């Protein structure tokens with residue numbers, strides 16, 4: 001048995017940001033040592049804003065965010081145009097990309113190909129092809145290995161667009177899945193599969209606010225919660241997972257959390 005996921009708790013989202021930054025820089029620097037590129041998958045929700053707080057501030061001697069070496073993929077995306085209000089790409093662009101100072105460089109972005117918006121399975125297949133083109137052929141690597149996945153946790157325990165009880169959670173072959181009846185709107189989405197989500201070198205969840213306290217307690221303290229999508233990521237990836245949370249989100253969680261610094 002491996003070690004359990006890391007749980008780092010902070011007074012507030014803004015106090016969490018410097019530690020999230022240190023964690024991301026560490027992941028970036030080891031990825032650059034390994035293969036001169038930093039491959040990251042991100043979700044939507046409140047995460048892009050928190051990332052901006054963590055990454056766009058002064059460096060404080062913690063090292064430089066080398067955005068020109070970043071390749072950013074979407075852990076999940078909604079089947080809408082890239083400038084649509086529901087688009088995760090739009091959110092990441094507005095909250096983070098558009099605010100990156102020129103001297104930090106520009107990440108290479110991998111948005112969905114909107115040519116295929118009318119055919120959700122094709123949209124997923126095409127995104128998988130994008131991953132294949134970056135991570136090598138599917139028959140040579142079993143799964144794409146992101147250097148870092150940055151994920152959110154929904155109030156129902158969903159992550160990416162993998163929802164509780166969904167049959168997609170059992171899919172082991174496709175890297176990217178389509179969903180046309182998401183319980184949370186919009187209904188049509190694509191998402192990386194659970195095996196891809198848990199194969200990352202590092203996986204971070206960011207969950208803040210009192211609205212998360214019930215689901216956090218379930219995920220960390222109950223057997224049912226461990227079967228929820230976020231709980232399954234914890235179970236499969238163990239110590240490769242780190243949770244960055246604020247105190248309101250873990251009120252009532254009995255699993256030990258490290259308060260403050262990494």
Ligand SMILES: O=C(O)[C@H](O)[C@@H](O)[C@H](O)[C@H](O)COP(=O)(O)O
Pocket residue numbers: 043044045046047076088151152153154155158159160161184206
């Ligand atoms: O498409 C989605 O449903 C979101 O991208 C989702 O995966 C998000 O990450 C969580 O719902 C957490 O959202 P918050 O961070 O806003 O609570």
